[in-house]
Structure formats: C-alpha cells, structure tokens
Amino acid sequence: MYQTTYHRASSVDEAVSLFAKGSESKFLAGGQTLLPVMKQRLAGPSDVIDLGRIKELQGVELSGDTLTIKAATTYYDIMTNADVKKAIPAIAYLTSVLGDPAVRYRGTIGGSIANNDPAADFPAALLALGATVKTNKRSIAADDFFQGLFTTALEDGEIITAVSFPVPAKAGYEKMRHPASRFALTGVFVAQTKSGEVRVAATGASQTGVMRVGAIEAALKANWSPSAIDSVSISANGLLADIHGTAEYRANLIKVMAQRAVAAAR
Amino acid sequence: MSTVKLTVNGKAVAVDVEDRTLLVQLLRDHLNLTGTHVGCDTSQCGACVVHMDGRAVKSCTMLAGQADGANVTTIEGIAKGDELHPMQAAFRDNHGLQCGYCTPGMIMSAIDIVHRHGGQLDEATVRTELEGNICRCTGYHNIVKAVLDAAGRMKVSQAAE
Numbered sequence: 001m002y003q004t005t006y007h008r009a010s011s012v013d014e015a016v017s018l019f020a021k022g023s024e025s026k027f028l029a030g031g032q033t034l035l036p037v038m039k040q041r042l043a044g045p046s047d048v049i050d051l052g053r054i055k056e057l058q059g060v061e062l063s064g065d066t067l068t069i070k071a072a073t074t075y076y077d078i079m080t081n082a083d084v085k086k087a088i089p090a091i092a093y094l095t096s097v098l099g100d101p102a103v104r105y106r107g108t109i110g111g112s113i114a115n116n117d118p119a120a121d122f123p124a125a126l127l128a129l130g131a132t133v134k135t136n137k138r139s140i141a142a143d144d145f146f147q148g149l150f151t152t153a154l155e156d157g158e159i160i161t162a163v164s165f166p167v168p169a170k171a172g173y174e175k176m177r178h179p180a181s182r183f184a185l186t187g188v189f190v191a192q193t194k195s196g197e198v199r200v201a202a203t204g205a206s207q208t209g210v211m212r213v214g215a216i217e218a219a220l221k222a223n224w225s226p227s228a229i230d231s232v233s234i235s236a237n238g239l240l241a242d243i244h245g246t247a248e249y250r251a252n253l254i255k256v257m258a259q260r261a262v263a264a265a266r
Numbered sequence: 267m268s269t270v271k272l273t274v275n276g277k278a279v280a281v282d283v284e285d286r287t288l289l290v291q292l293l294r295d296h297l298n299l300t301g302t303h304v305g306c307d308t309s310q311c312g313a314c315v316v317h318m319d320g321r322a323v324k325s326c327t328m329l330a331g332q333a334d335g336a337n338v339t340t341i342e343g344i345a346k347g348d349e350l351h352p353m354q355a356a357f358r359d360n361h362g363l364q365c366g367y368c369t370p371g372m373i374m375s376a377i378d379i380v381h382r383h384g385g386q387l388d389e390a391t392v393r394t395e396l397e398g399n400i401c402r403c404t405g406y407h408n409i410v411k412a413v414l415d416a417a418g419r420m421k422v423s424q425a426a427e
Contacts, residue, residue, distance in 0.1 A: 003286055006286075031329070035288075035327050036327065048329070050329075076321070100397050100398025101397075102322050102324045103327075106323055180310060
C-alpha cells in the first residue's frame with residue numbers, strides 16, 4: 001500500500017472539510033473494496049476519510065411506505081434489521097448472499113453503490129425498486145445515479161447519506177454467485193410496485209454495469225409468473241464475457257435468475 | 267504516523283504506526299501476536315479473522331486506525347490460562363486441523379457463528395457460515411464436526427456461568 005494519511009470524521013460536515021484539504025482524498029466506509037484496491041496499489045489516495053463511525057450515517061428507518069437505510073449501515077445490520085425483513089425481505093436476502101460473514105460485518109450499502117462495481121448486488125436493488133440516493137447536497141433517482149462501470153452521478157467530495165426505498169408490493173432477488181469472490185456472475189432483482197409497475201434490474205451482466213431489462217419487465221407486467229419469462233429472448237450484445245462465462249451464458253443467466261427471483265418474490 | 271489506542275485481549279495498548287498499517291500488521295509486527303495469520307491477503311481466506319467489538323472481521327482488510335478505540339480479541343486471548351476455549355478444545359478433540367495455518371481464523375469465525383446462531387446450528391449452517399474461511403488440508407469435515415461439538419460445549423459453559 002502506498003503511504004496515506006488516515007482521518008476519522010465524526011460528522012458529515014467534518015468529512016467534507018477533511019476531504020477538501022487533501023490533494024487526492026478518498027472516502028472510506030467499510031473498506032471491503034477500497035482497502036483491497038489500495039493494497040494492490042491500484043489506488044493511492046493522499047488522504048483517507050473514514051466515514052464508518054459517523055452516527056448520523058447509521059441505522060434504518062421505516063416510515064409509511066418508505067424504507068430508509070443510512071449509508072454507513074453494514075450489510076450485517078441491514079440483514080438482521082426487523083424493519084428491513086418486514087418491509088422489503090428481498091433486501092435482507094440480498095445482504096445474506098453478499099460476501100461472507102466477516103465482509104458483511106464491515107461492508108456498507110453506501111460503499112457498495114458509490115463504488116458501483118458492475119457485479120455488485122445493491123445497485124440492482126436500487127434500480128429495480130426505484131430507490132432515491134440521498135447525499136449531503138441533493139437527492140438522486142437510482143435511474144440517474146448509476147452511469148456505467150464504477151461511475152456514478154456523485155461529484156467529487158459528495159457523500160451519500162442514505163438510500164430511500166419505496167416499499168414494493170412484491171420483490172425478489174436471485175444471483176449466480178461466483179464461488180470465490182461471491183460477486184454476482186449475474187444477479188437479477190425483480191420488483192412490482194404498489195401502483196402495479198414492474199421493474200427488473202440485472203447486475204454482473206452488462207459491460208456498462210447495472211441495467212434494466214425491458215423485455216422481462218414487459219413479460220412480467222402482462223403475467224407476473226416465472227413461466228412468463230420462458231419466451232423472452234435476451235440478446236448477448238453488450239454483455240460481459242470473461243473467463244467465468246460467455247456473453248451468451250450471461251444472457252441465459254438473466255432469464256434464469258429472473259425466473260427464480262419471481263418465484264422467490266414476496 | 268499516528269498513535270492507535272485500542273484494547274487487545276483485555277489489555278490497553280498504544281502503538282505508533284504508519285497510517286497505511288493494517289490491523290493484522292499492528293497485531294503481528296508491533297504486538298508480536300503472531301497467532302493471527304496472513305493467508306491470501308485479499309480478503310478471501312479468513313486466516314486473519316479476529317474479533318473487533320464482538321464481531322469477527324478480516325484484520326487484513328482494516329486499517330489499524332479504524333480499530334482505534336476498539337476492543338480486539340485474537341486467538342491468543344480466548345483461552346482462560348491453561349484451559350482452552352471450548353472451540354479450541356473441540357478442534358483438538360475432533361482433529362479439526364492438519365497444517366494449522368487456517369486454524370486461528372477458523373476458530374475466531376466459528377466462535378462468532380456459535381454466538382450468532384446459539385443452539386440453532388446444524389451442519390449445513392456451519393458449512394455456509396464458514397464460506398469466508400478457506401482450508402486447503404482437511405476438506406472441512408472435521409472442522410464442521412468440531413464447530414458443532416463446540417456449539418454444544420459453549421451452551422453448557424454459558425449455562426454454568
């Protein structure tokens with residue numbers, strides 16, 4: 001790891017001002033992605049601003065039809081939260097198949113979406129549920145937030161403070177886990193909103209990161225059942241191809257994972 | 267350089283380290299607690315697992331500074347004098363190790379698993395929960411047996427306290 005200067009912020013305001021003082025600062029949440037990247041010397045921030053102990057970034061709130069998860073809440077705390085399990089059990093399930101137990105104790109929802117790894121799980125949940133990302137400056141719709149591989153709408157020095165999810169009528173998530181990294185080889189999140197809209201998002205599949213799957217949305221809108229997806233055809237164009245699977249394999253996985261997600265949805 | 271103050275195995279310590287120091291380096295290189303191992307160094311193998319404020323974390327994937335003010339327990343801190351922790355005793359009795367390299371992390375993760383699941387542990391749960399700890403010798407069979415055995419012993423020892 002290159003030399004760096006570590007700062008622990010006690011408030012969002014302090015984090016913003018510490019960030020601005022560094023020549024090339026980075027925010028650190030759970031560190032389960034940033035630290036491995038720094039250890040490989042693929043990143044060498046001058047200053048690391050730790051957001052992990054900021055109280056205003058911790059916790060979960062359920063208010064009416066909105067579930068709000070503060071940005072530095074760990075996967076473990078999300079997975080075990082009674083409001084999450086009650087309002088959107090698919091999110092509790094998603095966190096239970098994310099990483100391993102030690103990673104879940106440290107990793108955070110804010111860190112996951114700020115990094116926007118093309119195979120991360122949470123971007124699919126945000127996009128399918130039509131969530132809103134709250135920052136210290138503004139609110140950003142999930143549709144506008146994810147902008148490609150490791151790219152988001154966040155500006156330099158902007159901090160995610162929370163994510164608000166509208167509670168859906170039904171939602172489900174299933175993924176094919178890479179057995180070593182536990183990232184999604186392809187994962188699909190399906191949601192039916194309370195107004196009857198259907199939204200489907202796939203992660204780990206596209207070369208441009210998380211994406212909506214319009215053909216499956218249309219099929220499920222007509223008939224919310226796994227068999228409705230049988231006749232959908234997914235193009236392999238623009239899908240990821242690597243040592244773990246071809247683009248055609250991932251195209252098929254989108255269908256299969258969507259069917260399983262619909263079967264699991266509640 | 268920064269001074270990191272934390273409690274390790276019940277003892278308050280203050281250590282001057284470079285800011286880029288990992289928690290596992292602080293434990294091994296500065297406190298000579300070499301029971302915590304570095305295996306893969308990429309957050310996958312779990313040989314470096316320690317408890318921080320009661321949670322099993324990978325100490326190769328934390329900066330020492332992130333542990334400032336925390337209560338850390340390593341493999342050296344779980345026995346009571348000469349009396350092994352029930353998890354250590356169960357690993358010995360069930361031959362839950364061969365080369366021993368992964369064992370400290372296995373034991374620290376396994377204690378956390380038992381704490382979280384209590385009496386609800388079965389073989390499938392243990393195997394799923396151990397997915398962040400890699401062993402290249404045993405095929406996991408005796409490790410799983412040891413964890414299930416220890417879960418019973420830990421319940422008995424908690425009831426006795």
